[in-house]
Amino acid sequence: SFADEEFLIIKIYFKESDHAGQGKQAKELLESAVTLINTIDDKDDDLQQMEKHLLTRISYLK
Known part of the structure; x- marks a missing residue:
């Protein structure tokens, strides 16, 4: 599916x-990657966890 490809x-x-x-x-x-996640309307739990993880990583890189 579309979401799987984006994932x-x-x-x-x-x-x-x-x-x-x-x-x-x-x-x-x-x-x-976060920008891409934000284009997905129907985020499942995996995607939401991935987004949190990405944002955490970004905050460490600032």
């Missing part, structure tokens, strides 16, 4: 941010 994309962003480390690039990747 996969978000996971890829997340993995890439790990490779990017602690810098600006990692933060930008995570912010892109």
